[in-house]
Amino acid sequence: MVNPALKAIRGSFVDFVDDPFYRPESESVRYLQDGLMVLQDGKILEFDHYAILSDRFSQIPTQTYNGLILPGFIDLHVHYPQTEMIGAYGEQLLEWLNKYVFPTEAKFKDIDYARQIAAFFLDELLRNGTTSAVVMTTIFPNSVDILFEEAQRRNMRLIAGQMMMSRNAPEFLVNEPHKSYQENRELIAKWQGQDRLLYAITPRFAITSTPAELEFAAKLKQEFPELYIHTHLSENPKEIEFTAALFPENKDYLNVYEQFDLVGDRSIFAHCVHLNDSAFERLSLSGAAIAYCPTSNLFLGSGLFKLHQAKSQEFPVKVGLGSDVGAGTSFSQLKSMGEAYKISQLQGESLSAFKAFYLATLGGAKALSLDDKVGSFDCGKEADLVVLDPDATPIQSLRNQASKGDFSLEAIASQLFGMMILGDDRSIKATFIAGELVKC
Amino acid sequence: MVNPALKAIRGSFVDFVDDPFYRPESESVRYLQDGLMVLQDGKILEFDHYAILSDRFSQIPTQTYNGLILPGFIDLHVHYPQTEMIGAYGEQLLEWLNKYVFPTEAKFKDIDYARQIAAFFLDELLRNGTTSAVVMTTIFPNSVDILFEEAQRRNMRLIAGQMMMSRNAPEFLVNEPHKSYQENRELIAKWQGQDRLLYAITPRFAITSTPAELEFAAKLKQEFPELYIHTHLSENPKEIEFTAALFPENKDYLNVYEQFDLVGDRSIFAHCVHLNDSAFERLSLSGAAIAYCPTSNLFLGSGLFKLHQAKSQEFPVKVGLGSDVGAGTSFSQLKSMGEAYKISQLQGESLSAFKAFYLATLGGAKALSLDDKVGSFDCGKEADLVVLDPDATPIQSLRNQASKGDFSLEAIASQLFGMMILGDDRSIKATFIAGELVKC
Numbered sequence: 001m002v003n004p005a006l007k008a009i010r011g012s013f014v015d016f017v018d019d020p021f022y023r024p025e026s027e028s029v030r031y032l033q034d035g036l037m038v039l040q041d042g043k044i045l046e047f048d049h050y051a052i053l054s055d056r057f058s059q060i061p062t063q064t065y066n067g068l069i070l071p072g073f074i075d076l077h078v079h080y081p082q083t084e085m086i087g088a089y090g091e092q093l094l095e096w097l098n099k100y101v102f103p104t105e106a107k108f109k110d111i112d113y114a115r116q117i118a119a120f121f122l123d124e125l126l127r128n129g130t131t132s133a134v135v136m137t138t139i140f141p142n143s144v145d146i147l148f149e150e151a152q153r154r155n156m157r158l159i160a161g162q163m164m165m166s167r168n169a170p171e172f173l174v175n176e177p178h179k180s181y182q183e184n185r186e187l188i189a190k191w192q193g194q195d196r197l198l199y200a201i202t203p204r205f206a207i208t209s210t211p212a213e214l215e216f217a218a219k220l221k222q223e224f225p226e227l228y229i230h231t232h233l234s235e236n237p238k239e240i241e242f243t244a245a246l247f248p249e250n251k252d253y254l255n256v257y258e259q260f261d262l263v264g265d266r267s268i269f270a271h272c273v274h275l276n277d278s279a280f281e282r283l284s285l286s287g288a289a290i291a292y293c294p295t296s297n298l299f300l301g302s303g304l305f306k307l308h309q310a311k312s313q314e315f316p317v318k319v320g321l322g323s324d325v326g327a328g329t330s331f332s333q334l335k336s337m338g339e340a341y342k343i344s345q346l347q348g349e350s351l352s353a354f355k356a357f358y359l360a361t362l363g364g365a366k367a368l369s370l371d372d373k374v375g376s377f378d379c380g381k382e383a384d385l386v387v388l389d390p391d392a393t394p395i396q397s398l399r400n401q402a403s404k405g406d407f408s409l410e411a412i413a414s415q416l417f418g419m420m421i422l423g424d425d426r427s428i429k430a431t432f433i434a435g436e437l438v439k440c
Numbered sequence: 441m442v443n444p445a446l447k448a449i450r451g452s453f454v455d456f457v458d459d460p461f462y463r464p465e466s467e468s469v470r471y472l473q474d475g476l477m478v479l480q481d482g483k484i485l486e487f488d489h490y491a492i493l494s495d496r497f498s499q500i501p502t503q504t505y506n507g508l509i510l511p512g513f514i515d516l517h518v519h520y521p522q523t524e525m526i527g528a529y530g531e532q533l534l535e536w537l538n539k540y541v542f543p544t545e546a547k548f549k550d551i552d553y554a555r556q557i558a559a560f561f562l563d564e565l566l567r568n569g570t571t572s573a574v575v576m577t578t579i580f581p582n583s584v585d586i587l588f589e590e591a592q593r594r595n596m597r598l599i600a601g602q603m604m605m606s607r608n609a610p611e612f613l614v615n616e617p618h619k620s621y622q623e624n625r626e627l628i629a630k631w632q633g634q635d636r637l638l639y640a641i642t643p644r645f646a647i648t649s650t651p652a653e654l655e656f657a658a659k660l661k662q663e664f665p666e667l668y669i670h671t672h673l674s675e676n677p678k679e680i681e682f683t684a685a686l687f688p689e690n691k692d693y694l695n696v697y698e699q700f701d702l703v704g705d706r707s708i709f710a711h712c713v714h715l716n717d718s719a720f721e722r723l724s725l726s727g728a729a730i731a732y733c734p735t736s737n738l739f740l741g742s743g744l745f746k747l748h749q750a751k752s753q754e755f756p757v758k759v760g761l762g763s764d765v766g767a768g769t770s771f772s773q774l775k776s777m778g779e780a781y782k783i784s785q786l787q788g789e790s791l792s793a794f795k796a797f798y799l800a801t802l803g804g805a806k807a808l809s810l811d812d813k814v815g816s817f818d819c820g821k822e823a824d825l826v827v828l829d830p831d832a833t834p835i836q837s838l839r840n841q842a843s844k845g846d847f848s849l850e851a852i853a854s855q856l857f858g859m860m861i862l863g864d865d866r867s868i869k870a871t872f873i874a875g876e877l878v879k880c
Contacts, residue, residue, distance in 0.1 A: 083835070084838055086835060086862065087839060087857060087861035087862050089790070089854070092785070092788075120834070120838060124835060127834075298782035298786065299781075299782055299861070301785025301786045301788065329861050341739075345532070345738065345741025346738065348532075350529070394564065395523070395526060398524055399525070399526055414529070421527035422526065422769065
């Protein structure tokens with residue numbers, strides 16, 4: 001008797017069972033050349049070689065894919081209000097914020113505009129194979145509601161929260177800290193834990209928060225310890241200098257957040273391009289995570305993130321990848337990986353394909369302490385997955401000709417590497433959210 | 441009476457009448473919002489506002505395009521034999537050559553393989569809007585013949601020559617200098633000036649040439665002064681160090697080429713990432729050109745090219761863009777421009793869209809002393825052009841929404857910038873070679 005609630009996906013699966021920065025790649029990668037994943041209620045019920053499972057599940061509806069099936073990508077840092085202003089010319093961080101970002105974010109007071117962009121934004125994530133994201137919004141509570149509504153409609157695992165800003169921004173983007181605290185409380189009550197949605201306390205960065213506002217952020221974290229902290233850290237030299245001037249008593253930028261108890265497990269710090277050794281160590285010891293945003297760091301000329309230091313043996317820090325649109329230049333995490341490779345190369349390091357894909361999948365899930373729910377194909381996890389086409393363009397197809405029919409880990413690594421260097425949205429053949437096909 | 445040899449293209453045209461690095465952009469760019477280009481025998485017969493020409497040419501067949509029509513892109517440095525090995529993992533220049541490049545180039549002894557790749561390579565250039573290219577081949581004369589044959593079949597303006605290598609390479613890629621000299625002479629006799637084809641004397645780089653071979657290169661240049669010199673210069677620190685060890689009597693890397701009279705007008709030096717001030721000055725004074733290869737310099741971790749120094753007021757050097765596939769990560773010059781922007785940003789400089797597109801069009805033509813033939817839309821020039829679609833993907837379309845119906849230079853600059861940051865082969869709506877549509 002076939003259980004009508006079951007369905008299956010068959011194909012070549014690649015995911016991670018360990019961190020390839022610390023374990024041999026051959027022991028970190030799980031590759032099933034001909035695998036079967038059985039789904040029930042949006043979760044992975046069974047996952048193994050097809051030959052092992054086929055007898056038991058031969059009767060259930062099964063979709064077979066060519067290409068490589070991976071866990072859906074996790075975007076650890078992205079601004080949905082900046083979608084429209086992607087690729088804004090000619091400035092570095094602080095000038096870019098004033099000239100382009102703040103005027104654009106002001107538009108999110110308009111609910112209709114916010115909804116149009118939220119829908120576009122989420123669909124663009126899905127089109128690019130991103131199934132989970134940690135999203136910055138604006139100071140307008142409506143802009144948060146609308147993002148959560150649209151994410152809920154798509155059943156995405158999404159983390160967001162109201163942007164907290166109380167100084168050093170145009171008047172139309174400044175909120176009163178106590179009002180912001182109250183608005184956050186209402187939004188938390190409405191959204192935290194609804195379906196797959198989670199809430200992040202989101203002070204934009206130290207520059208735009210008064211100490212009073214950071215105290216309210218800390219108060220929220222004390223009241224709701226399960227929430228995330230999501231903010232920026234050490235992106236750009238001028239930003240760091242300005243922060244030091246605003247917080248002269250703190251020994252460094254990270255210490256501002258430390259002072260307000262905002263650094264720990266479930267704290268996501270975007271960028272961290274210019275951290276000193278001590279800050280890397282303190283992030284490591286605290287359990288906080290870095291959202292590494294390669295395309296953004298190059299586009300704004302922020303600098304070269306020291307991934308090898310973040311993933312050191314001595315003081316390992318949790319790291320995932322952020323697209324950081326609109327400073328980032330693509331929603332595609334394949335592009336994030338490609339630019340990350342180039343940034344490593346400029347520092348005399350090499351970022352392997354498996355390491356890069358780890359950062360975008362299980363690494364991101366671990367950064368969010370969500371690795372019991374997403375990021376790999378363990379049974380019981382939510383079935384967010386992406387089907388990648390290594391041959392999406394003529395040049396990729398030519399490049400892969402030599403390894404056709406080769407199913408070694410080396411050949412798979414080469415195909416994945418080809419996608420991170422040459423791929424784009426066309427590499428995403430299908431995206432599944434909790435077992436449902438949402439892009440094909 | 442309509443002349444049956446005439447046809448026309450109508451649309452929005454953008455080209456350059458001067459160098460925007462040295463003149464105000466508003467005086468360097470020529471923008472015809474509604475222009476008409478009349479073609480005869482593959483050349484531009486008339487080019488002006490539609491309203492001015494329409495009476496005289498209302499009867500000739502006219503193709504109208506949306507988007508922006510620009511001169512076809514010029515790729516100043518690319519290796520056709522490396523097409524298949526694009527995106528090869530994990531090495532910097534010298535190790536990458538030994539591990540990936542040399543074994544791949546060995547395959548070009550096989551004529552059938554060479555023809556398959558040559559055809560693919562040229563079609564890929566056209567698909568990406570590149571209409572002229574300066575191409576490295578291999579030491580095998582057949583690989584040169586085949587590239588020229590395929591380029592001639594496509595009527596492309598292509599510059600190439602037999603690769604000269606006589607040491608520091610595997611035996612199968614080493615040629616005897618006098619034999620190479622004779623083979624070059626035969627190839628020059630066969631190809632130089634045939635249709636739109638031009639010949640380049642091509643010592644790979646100082647490391648793989650004995651002084652004897654460089655003397656033969658110099659002899660060829662003396663015998664055929666109209667030929668190009670095409671080689672590499674100062675790409676990578678280890679390469680520079682090795683060169684210094686091989687040529688201890690020369691004061692720097694450039695001086696090796698100077699010693700053999702290989703530096704002057706029509707000399708193309710790829711990379712020049714690590715030039716000293718003196719070398720920049722000597723390149724400027726000699727009239728030689730730099731092929732700036734942004735995607736390659738990042739992919740191999742070679743370093744950040746100092747474009748602002750090459751385009752200085754005091755010692756201006758001719759500069760164009762090279763894709764440098766297979767070290768480069770795309771045939772698209774839009775991608776070269778996007779990575780060039782990021783490289784400038786990392787150095788605290790901004791590369792405007794008009795400057796970037798200048799480098800890929802008229803800048804490249806001037807670097808080749810071919811600006812009387814290609815690179816802009818002056819009457820009498822060869823009609824190589826590309827139709828760009830600024831809205832090729834959903835995110836680009838959204839980004840451009842705000843400037844729809846705005847025909848100011850600022851709006852055009854923004855659309856072009858959007859393509860260099862977000863665009864790819866899909867941005868190329870049509871490519872024309874000498875007035876004939878070859879990609880649509």
